[in-house]
Structures are given as C-alpha cells and as structure tokens.
Amino acid sequence: METITIKDIARALNLSTSTVSRALRNSYEINTETKKLVLEYAEKMNYRPNPIALSLRDSKSKSIGVILPEIANNFFSQLINGIESIAYNMGYHVVIFQSHESYEREVANTNYLVSRKVDGLLVSLSSLTTDISHFEELLDKGMPIVFFDRVPKKVDTHKIVADNFGGSYQATEHLIKTGKRKIAHITSPIYLSITVERLAGYKKALEDFGIPFDESYVKYCHHGGMVVSENEAAVQELLDMDEVPDAIFTASDRITTGCLSVLHRKHIRIPDEIAIVGFTNIGVAELLNPPLTAVVQPAMDMGNQATELLIKLIEHPKKPTIFESRSLKTSLIIRESTAGKIVNVS
Amino acid sequence: METITIKDIARALNLSTSTVSRALRNSYEINTETKKLVLEYAEKMNYRPNPIALSLRDSKSKSIGVILPEIANNFFSQLINGIESIAYNMGYHVVIFQSHESYEREVANTNYLVSRKVDGLLVSLSSLTTDISHFEELLDKGMPIVFFDRVPKKVDTHKIVADNFGGSYQATEHLIKTGKRKIAHITSPIYLSITVERLAGYKKALEDFGIPFDESYVKYCHHGGMVVSENEAAVQELLDMDEVPDAIFTASDRITTGCLSVLHRKHIRIPDEIAIVGFTNIGVAELLNPPLTAVVQPAMDMGNQATELLIKLIEHPKKPTIFESRSLKTSLIIRESTAGKIVNVS
DNA sequence: TGGATCAATGGTAACGTTCCCGATAACGAT
DNA sequence: ATCGTTATCGGGAACGTTACCATTGATCCA
Numbered sequence: 001m002e003t004i005t006i007k008d009i010a011r012a013l014n015l016s017t018s019t020v021s022r023a024l025r026n027s028y029e030i031n032t033e034t035k036k037l038v039l040e041y042a043e044k045m046n047y048r049p050n051p052i053a054l055s056l057r058d059s060k061s062k063s064i065g066v067i068l069p070e071i072a073n074n075f076f077s078q079l080i081n082g083i084e085s086i087a088y089n090m091g092y093h094v095v096i097f098q099s100h101e102s103y104e105r106e107v108a109n110t111n112y113l114v115s116r117k118v119d120g121l122l123v124s125l126s127s128l129t130t131d132i133s134h135f136e137e138l139l140d141k142g143m144p145i146v147f148f149d150r151v152p153k154k155v156d157t158h159k160i161v162a163d164n165f166g167g168s169y170q171a172t173e174h175l176i177k178t179g180k181r182k183i184a185h186i187t188s189p190i191y192l193s194i195t196v197e198r199l200a201g202y203k204k205a206l207e208d209f210g211i212p213f214d215e216s217y218v219k220y221c222h223h224g225g226m227v228v229s230e231n232e233a234a235v236q237e238l239l240d241m242d243e244v245p246d247a248i249f250t251a252s253d254r255i256t257t258g259c260l261s262v263l264h265r266k267h268i269r270i271p272d273e274i275a276i277v278g279f280t281n282i283g284v285a286e287l288l289n290p291p292l293t294a295v296v297q298p299a300m301d302m303g304n305q306a307t308e309l310l311i312k313l314i315e316h317p318k319k320p321t322i323f324e325s326r327s328l329k330t331s332l333i334i335r336e337s338t339a340g341k342i343v344n345v346s
Numbered sequence: 347m348e349t350i351t352i353k354d355i356a357r358a359l360n361l362s363t364s365t366v367s368r369a370l371r372n373s374y375e376i377n378t379e380t381k382k383l384v385l386e387y388a389e390k391m392n393y394r395p396n397p398i399a400l401s402l403r404d405s406k407s408k409s410i411g412v413i414l415p416e417i418a419n420n421f422f423s424q425l426i427n428g429i430e431s432i433a434y435n436m437g438y439h440v441v442i443f444q445s446h447e448s449y450e451r452e453v454a455n456t457n458y459l460v461s462r463k464v465d466g467l468l469v470s471l472s473s474l475t476t477d478i479s480h481f482e483e484l485l486d487k488g489m490p491i492v493f494f495d496r497v498p499k500k501v502d503t504h505k506i507v508a509d510n511f512g513g514s515y516q517a518t519e520h521l522i523k524t525g526k527r528k529i530a531h532i533t534s535p536i537y538l539s540i541t542v543e544r545l546a547g548y549k550k551a552l553e554d555f556g557i558p559f560d561e562s563y564v565k566y567c568h569h570g571g572m573v574v575s576e577n578e579a580a581v582q583e584l585l586d587m588d589e590v591p592d593a594i595f596t597a598s599d600r601i602t603t604g605c606l607s608v609l610h611r612k613h614i615r616i617p618d619e620i621a622i623v624g625f626t627n628i629g630v631a632e633l634l635n636p637p638l639t640a641v642v643q644p645a646m647d648m649g650n651q652a653t654e655l656l657i658k659l660i661e662h663p664k665k666p667t668i669f670e671s672r673s674l675k676t677s678l679i680i681r682e683s684t685a686g687k688i689v690n691v692s
Numbered sequence: 693t694g695g696a697t698c699a700a701t702g703g704t705a706a707c708g709t710t711c712c713c714g715a716t717a718a719c720g721a722t
Numbered sequence: 723a724t725c726g727t728t729a730t731c732g733g734g735a736a737c738g739t740t741a742c743c744a745t746t747g748a749t750c751c752a
Contacts, residue, residue, distance in 0.1 A: 003461075005738055016702045021740060031700060048461050052401045053738035056707050061398075072427060072629075077418035084444065093458065096442055098430065112439065115349075115394050260633050283418075284628065287606050289635030351708055362732045367710060377730060399708035402737050 004045045013041060024049075055117050064310060065113035066096045067106060068124040069150075069224065073253050075281040075299050076124070079148070082303020083122060090311050092119070099126040101224050107134050120144035120310045125152065127189050127224035144313035148306040151193050158313065159325045160306040162297040164194050164279075167330030168201025171249050171277045171295050174332060176209045178340035180247035180275055184217040186234050186259055187251035188224045195220070198251050198279065217245060221255055231258030239266070247275040247338070256280045260288065276337040279330075291335035298328045350391045359387060370395075401463055410656060411459035412442045413452060414470040415496075415570065419599050421627040421645050422470070425494070428649020429468060436657050438465070445472040447570055453480050466490035466656045471498065473535050473570035490659035494652040497539050504659065505671045506652040508643040510540050510625075513676030514547025517595050517623045517641050520678060522555045524686035526593035526621055530563040532580050532605055533597035534570045541566070544597050544625065563591060567601055577604030585612070593621040593684070602626040606634065622683040625676075637681035644674045 006024070010017045015034070023030045023038035024047075041047075055061040064087060068076050080096065087094045095118060097109035106126045111134075113121065123135065123145060132152045139145055139157060151159040175183050185202050188195045199218065206213050219234035221227075238245050250256040256278030263270060270276055270290055277293040278285075285292040305326060352370070356363045361380070369376045369384035370393075387393075401407040410433060414422050426442065433440045441464060443455035452472045457480075459467065469481065469491060478498045485491055485503060497505040521529050531548050534541045545564065552559050565580035567573075584591050596602040602624030609616060616622055616636055623639040624631075631638040651672060 006740095007738075017739080018703075018741085019701055022701090025740085029700065034700080048457075050402075050738050051461055052398060052407075052463055053707090054740090055398045056396075056402050056709095056737090057739055057741095059707080070427075071417055072420065072423035074418065077423060081416075081418060081444075093441075093443075093462075095439075097439075098427075111394070115397055116439075117398055257630050257633065260630075264633060282630065284603050284606075284630060284634065287603065287610060287634050288630065289633060289637070291635070352710095353708075363709080364711080364733075365731055368731090371710085375730065380730080396708050399737090400710090402707090403709055403711095405737075 003050075004047050005050065006047075009038060009041055009045070009047060013037060059117055060119050061117045062091060063093045063095055063116075063118050064120045064122060064307070064314075065109075065116070065118035066094055066122045067099060067109050067113070068096070068122075069101050069126055070098050070226075071096065074283055075149075075253050075297060078281055078299035079303040082300035083307045084303075086304050086307035086311070090307075092311065099129075101127045101226055103128045103131070110134050110138070114138065114143070120146070120314045122306055122310055123147050125150040125192065127192060127222070127226075130191050142317070144310055146306045146310040146313065148302055149194065153193060156323055158306075158309040158323050160302050160309070161193070161197075161325075161327050162302065162330050163327045164197035164330075165201040165204070166327075167279060167295040167297070167332070168198040168249070168251075169205045170201075170330070170332045171279070171293075172202045172205035173209070174293070174334065175247045175249065175275060175277060175338060176205065176211065178275065178338055180340070181211055182217070182243055182245045183211070183247045183249060184219070184238050184245035185249045185251065186219045186221065186231075186238075186255055188255070189220055189222050195251065202249060216241065221258075224252060224254060226254060228258065231255065232262050235259055235262040235266075239268075245274060247271075247277070250276065250278045250280070253278075253280045253282055256292070256294075257282065260292070264289075270337050271339050275340065277332075285333070286335060288337070290337045290339070293335045293338040294333050295330050296333055297330050302328055349396070350393050351396065352393075355384060355387055355391070355393060359383060405463055406465050407463045408437060409439045409441055409462075409464050410466045410468060410653070410660075411455075411462070411464035412440055412468045413445060413455050413459070414442070414468075415447050415472055416444050416572075417442065420629055421495075421599050421643060424627055424645035425649040428646035429653045430649075432650050432653035432657070436653075438657065445475075447473045447572055449474045449477070456480050456484070460484065460489070466492070466660045468652055468656055469493050471496040471538065473538060473568070473572075476537050488663070490656055492652045492656040492659065494648055495540065499539060502669055504652075504655040504669050506648050506655070507539070507543075507671075507673050508648065508676050509673045510543035510676075511547040511550070512673075513625060513641040513643070513678070514544040514595070514597075515551045516547075516676070516678045517625070517639075518548045518551035519555070520639070520680065521593045521595065521621060521623060521684060522551065522557065524621065524684055526686070527557055528563070528589055528591045529557075529593045529595060530565070530584050530591035531595045531597065532565045532567065532577075532584075532601055534601070535566055535568050541597065548595060562587065567604075570598060570600060572600060574604065577601065578608050581605055581608040581612075585614075591620060593617075593623070596622065596624045596626070599624075599626045599628055602638070602640075603628065606638070610635075616683050617685050621686065623678075631679070632681060634683070636683045636685070639681045639684040640679050641676050642679055643676050648674055 006017050006020050010020045020038050023035045071077050084094050099106035103126055106129055135145060146158040148160040151161055187198060203213050221230040221234060223230055250259050268274055279295045281296055281299050285294045352363050352366045356366045366384050369381045417423050430440050445452035449472055452475055481491060492504040494506040497507055533544060549559050567576040567580060569576055596605050614620055625641045627642055627645050631640045
C-alpha cells in the first residue's frame with residue numbers, strides 16, 4: 001500500500017531505473033533472472049506505476065471525459081452505466097462533468113478536461129449550446145470526441161443517437177390510433193438535434209394520417225424542463241387554447257414529469273381528458289398515476305456504443321475516413337396514460 | 347487553446363522559467379514591469395498551468411474522489427450535485443466511482459483513486475462491505491476521508507448522515523397514528539449503519555406506542571433492493587404471513603420502488619390493504635399511484651456539508667482533535683399512500 | 693589476435709512546474 | 723575602497739517514468 005517507485009526497486013536490487021523499467025515492461029533485452037527478480041520484488045512491495053508521471057510523460061491519461069447536462073436523470077445515469085462498463089473493461093476510467101444545461105459550464109468543463117489530459121471526450125450538448133467551436137477546435141487538434149444523444153449537426157465525428165424520428169413517429173401514431181386528433185408536443189429548445197428529429201417524427205405521423213400540423217400545438221422549453229415555470233407555462237398555454245389538445249407528447253424525462261405534475265395539480269384526468277406519452281427513461285413509469293406510456297431509449301447500449309467508438313478512435317489515431325452516425329431503436333411501452341380504444345384511422 | 351508552457355513564455359520573453367513561474371504566482375521579488383510583461387503574455391497566449399505536472403510535483407491533484415453505490419438513484423445523484431457545487435467553488439474537481447454495491451469494486455476504486463492522487467475521499471459504503479480495512483489504512487496514512495450516508499461505526503473521521511433514527515421514528519409514528527398496528531419494515535443489510543439506525547427508530551416508535559416488536563415483520567434485502575427477486579421475496583413473505591401487515595415502511599429508493607412494483611402486480615390496494623411509507627428521495631413521489639408518503643433526506647445539503655468538511659481536512663492537515671458526526675434532519679412528506687383517519691393511539 | 697557482434701545493463705534527458713540556492717549589480721555606509 | 727544590503731533574476735534539482743544512446747564484457751570468426 002506504500003507508494004513505492006521504480007527508483008526504490010532499483011536501489012533495493014542494485015540496478016538502474018532503466019533496467020527496472022524495462023524488466024517491468026518485460027523487455028526482451030533483459031536477462032530472464034533479472035526480470036524475475038524485479039517482478040517478484042515489485043509484486044512483493046505492491047508496486048503500482050504512478051499514473052500521474054505516465055500522464056505527464058506521454059500526455060495521455062487512460063481516462064475519458066464525459067460532459068452531459070445532468071446526472072440526476074434516469075436517461076443519463078443509465079447511459080453513464082453503459083459508458084463505465086465498457087471503459088472499465090478497456091482499462092479506462094471515466095470523469096464525469098455536468099453542464100447543468102449551461103453553455104458556460106460546458107465550455108469550462110471542456111477546458112478543464114483538456115488540461116487534465118483526458119484521452120477523449122464523450123459529449124451530450126447542453127440545451128443552451130448553440131456555438132460548438134470549443135469542440136470543433138479540439139477536433140481539429142485531433143482530440144477524439146464522440147457525441148451522443150444531443151449531437152451537433154455539422155460536426156464530423158462519430159455520433160450515437162436514439163432513433164428520435166422513429167420513436168416520435170411511433171408515439172404519435174399510437175396516439176392517433178387510440179383516437180386522438182389534437183396532439184400537442186412539448187419539447188426541448190429547437191436548436192437541439194433531438195428536438196428537431198422528434199418534431200420531424202411527430203409531423204410525419206400527423207401527415208401520414210391526414211392530420212394538419214398546427215404550430216401552436218408545439219411548445220418549447222428553453223431550459224429543457226429544468227425550470228418549473230416553463231412546464232407550467234407550456235401546459236397552461238395548451239389548456240387555454242380554443243381547441244384544447246386531447247393528447248400531449250412530451251419530449252424528455254424532465255419535461256414529462258414536469259407536465260404530469262402540472263396536470264395533476266390542475267386535476268386534469270389522464271387519459272380521459274388528455275392522454276400522455278413521454279419520451280422518457282424514468283424507472284418508475286409503471287408506478288405512476290396513471291402508468292405512463294413511454295418511448296424508452298436504449299440508454300445503456302448508447303453508452304456502450306459511444307464508448308467503444310471513442311476508445312477505437314483513441315487507440316487508432318489514424319483518422320477514419322468515414323465517421324459513423326448510429327441510430328438506435330427506441331421502444332414504445334404502452335400503458336394506461338394513453339389507454340383508449342383502438343380506432344380505425346386510415 | 348494551444349498548450350503553452352512556462353518554458354515557452356520564458357523563451358519568448360527571454361527570461362528564465364523560475365522568473366516566469368514567480369511572476370505568475372505574483373511573487374514579491376519580481377520586478378513589477380517584468381511581472382506585467384509575463385502576465386500579459388500569458389494572458390494573450392492563454393496559458394494554463396498543467397495540472398498533471400503540478401500533481402506530480404506536489405502529490406496533490408486538487409481533486410476529490412467519490413465512491414458510492416450507484417448514481418442512477420435519486421438520493422445519490424442529488425447528493426452528488428451538492429458535492430459538486432461546493433467542490434467547484436473551492437477549486438476542486440470531482441471524480442465519481444460507483445461500487446455497484448460490490449465490495450471488490452469498492453476496493454478497486456479506492457486503490458485507483460489513491461494512485462490517481464486524489465486529495466481526499468468521500469465515501470458511502472457498498473451494501474456488501476463489512477471489512478473496511480482499505481479505508482482504515484488510508485486514514486492511518488493521513489488521507490482525508492469523510493463518510494456520508496452509509497458510514498462505518500468505529501472509524502474515526504468526519505461523518506455526515508441523515509437523522510435515520512428520527513426519520514424512521516417519524517414514519518412509523520405516522521403509520522401508527524393513522525391506525526396501523528401491523529407495520530412491516532423492509533430494509534437494507536443489517537451491517538449497514540443506515541439499516542441499524544432506521545431499525546432502531548422503527549422499534550422505538552413501536553415501543554413508545556405499546557406495539558410489540560415482531561422480528562418476522564422485518565425483511566432484509568442483501569443487495570439493497572438491486573436484485574428484483576429480493577423485493578419480490580420480501581413482499582411475498584409478508585403477504586404469506588398469518589397476520590398480513592397493514593403497512594410497510596421501506597428503507598431506500600430502490601427497495602421502495604421495488605416493493606411498490608410488486609404490490610402493483612399483485613393488485614394490493616394502497617393504502618386500503620397496505621399503507622406504504624418510503625425512506626426515499628425519488629423525484630416523482632407525488633406522481634405515483636397513489637402519491638407516496640416519503641421520508642426525504644436533505645441529500646444536497648448532505649453533499650454540501652460532507653464536501654466542506656473534507657476540504658477543510660485537506661487544507662488543514664493538522665489533525666483535528668475531534669471529528670464531527672453530523673446528523674441532518676429528514677422531512678416526512680405525507681401523501682395518499684398512507685391516507686387514513688388520524689386515530690387516537692396514546 | 694584484432695576487430696566485430698551481441699547480450700545485458702547504465703546514464704541521462706524529457707514531460708511542466710516550483711523551490712532552494714546562488715549570482716549579479718546597484719547602492720549606501722563605513 | 724570594502725562591505726553588507728537589497729532588488730532582481732538564473733540554474734538546477736526534484737516529482738516518476740520511459741526512450742534513446744552509451745558502455746561493458748564476452749563471444750566469435752577470420
């Protein structure tokens with residue numbers, strides 16, 4: 001448990017540090033017996049190479065940085081588990097930073113992580129990030145970055161996302177097929193990739209079933225639902241409409257629970273007055289009142305795949321000619337919050 | 347954005363590295379003009395000291411390690427937010443490791459964090475940790491450690507816990523006052539501090555109200571509710587009893603949701619057949635069916651205080667003669683899962 | 693037997709920073 | 723003129739590790 005160094009071993013065995021170093025790395029040019037001597041002594045003294053010294057020397061750290069909006073969120077914490085399990089197996093460790101949906105903190109975290117010499121970055125953009133030059137500069141300098149979930153559109157690197165379009169389409173289609181026609185959508189800021197894609201899926205489903213798209217049925221929460229008043233306002237605006245929606249499709253963990261909470265307080269009956277389907281990974285969806293129909297993302301798998309791609313990038317510095325943009329299937333879990341007779345709509 | 351070093355500045359300004367270093371640290375023995383020159387150039391070139399080099403030199407890293415069971419858990423992720431906000435303000439950064447309730451991973455994480463030269467440790471024990479010698483050794487060597495939530499009994503260092511006894515007493519008392527007499531308790535493994543304290547509060551409340559304690563009403567989940575079958579078995583055993591409980595007091599986030607899920611599947615009516623109160627910080631308690639009465643811990647504040655104590659320990663290496671053991675008040679939020687007439691019981 | 697080859701090991705610089713110890717010059721005091 | 727003082731700066735070592743370039747014997751072949 002004492003911090004013993006190569007120097008200590010060298011002194012104890014009357015060898016040079018070079019010899020010890022090479023013996024430990026099992027170099028071919030070291031005498032077998034010397035090697036054995038060193039290895040045994042190192043084992044006995046519980047020698048562990050100093051990662052800091054290694055980092056300083058090689059400018060790598062066997063660690064990957066994760067920047068995401070927040071961890072107190074089922075989707076992200078499941079995703080982190082996915083990241084960690086792969087990283088752990090590959091000998092990397094994971095440093096997590098939260099942007100708390102703040103652009104400034106995202107930039108600060110990025111800089112810190114870079115100065116800390118992480119070997120690569122796993123990033124999901126904050127809801128207030130419109131300028132991504134801090135990542136582009138790093139990319140230009142050769143820093144491996146993989147984006148997940150909330151990905152920048154133009155940037156040229158690996159990306160892992162859920163099939164937001166498909167999931168959204170499926171949710172909307174499900175609402176339509178259970179007889180809903182006035183379907184609202186409460187979602188994140190429009191400059192997030194997830195917002196655009198989910199909105200597109202929603203629109204396409206409406207279109208396919210001959211329901212005209214009504215812009216006033218779409219509400220954006222600029223802080224991604226982090227601010228209570230936002231949800232409140234969004235829901236209230238919908239309730240104040242001439243044609244009150246008969247269904248709401250909510251686009252994230254926080255927005256979903258926020259809206260549910262508002263609807264509860266207003267004693268709106270779900271699904272009778274308004275049906276709800278959420279794009280959410282909350283673990284207790286089936287315990288909610290009513291049990292919540294949800295589009296669930298394969299969060300763990302997203303974490304796995306993003307990490308695999310990142311480590312591949314780190315360990316094969318030759319630039320891949322093509323970057324992957326994987327889209328993982330979501331699954332629609334139907335529960336009572338959208339209960340209704342299946343109606344023939346097409 | 348380029349990684350510029352002190353050497354680069356020295357070369358550019360025709361100074362020595364020592365001078366530059368001292369100028370940057372605003373040493374009194376450097377000429378004001380020289381200082382200005384260096385500072386301006388450093389600013390212009392966006393110089394950032396290399397934390398790795400600092401770590402190697404000083405054997406400190408301005409970082410603190412956190413070891414806890416899992417982050418995909420409302421209580422812990424709220425607590426992490428508390429840790430981060432303080433650490434961030436004090437110029438430390440936070441490295442989080444999950445034990446996933448495994449003793450081996452806890453030990454591995456500890457070793458890694460130590461070799462990584464964290465300046466201190468914030469620890470909540472895994473549910474399978476009975477031997478804490480890996481922490482005791484570190485403590486003996488002077489490593490600052492603060493325990494929170496699940497703390498070892500004997501160890502001599504700062505500890506931050508919720509008032510588990512009080513919270514538990516309050517919950518039990520509430521059940522009794524709403525007319526329940528056959529109150530079961532499903533909890534974590536008995537060798538965890540939280541288990542012992544919560545059990546004690548539960549017992550004391552029973553005793554104070556003249557209800558005999560029945561050991562068979564207490565069920566332990568050895569994996570802290572992480573394993574579904576555990577919850578299932580615990581609940582089933584209770585349902586199979588001659589005197590089926592009329593209330594269950596569950597002792598953690600995971601155990602609470604796990605039990606609720608089982609009760610739902612078995613179509614047990616809450617609170618009519620069985621009332622439920624959970625020791626839990628889940629965010630959507632009010633959205634559950636029925637809304638869940640909960641003992642809520644001041645998770646964020648626990649994180650704050652633990653971090654403050656740790657940093658104090660780090661920055662004032664003189665051993666404090668006495669270690670603090672703070673216990674923060676919980677709050678009982680009453681909702682429908684324990685609805686019932688208030689009865690006169692004493 | 694001289695030179696070449698090879699196995700085995702040592703010495704040292706380098707990564708970026710700080711700190712201890714000097715070094716230099718200017719200046720006033722003796 | 724000599725000395726001590728002060729202000730300002732430079733040189734080098736150290737943190738732990740590895741890579742490159744020696745160095746040393748020993749062996750071998752012509």
